[in-house]
Amino acid sequence: MTNTLWKCEQFRAGQITNQVVFDSEQQASDFVAQMQRMEPDIFWRIEPVDAKLVWN
Numbered sequence: 001m002t003n004t005l006w007k008c009e010q011f012r013a014g015q016i017t018n019q020v021v022f023d024s025e026q027q028a029s030d031f032v033a034q035m036q037r038m039e040p041d042i043f044w045r046i047e048p049v050d051a052k053l054v055w056n
Contacts, residue, residue, distance in 0.1 A: 004048050008032055011043045021049075 006028035010018035022028040025046070032044040 003051050005051050007047055007049045009045045009047075010035070011045065 006022045006025050008020045008028050009016050028046045
């Protein structure tokens, strides 16, 4: 397991409305692509995060 996780944040009207964490960038990208097909007007941001910041 790597020390990097990938966090997806959903924004609506400038507010974070949903956060999902994935083990790989590919999983995060696939998830965001699927969500954008379903709701193209909602913005998603993908960013790497250190696993230590998510779990102890």
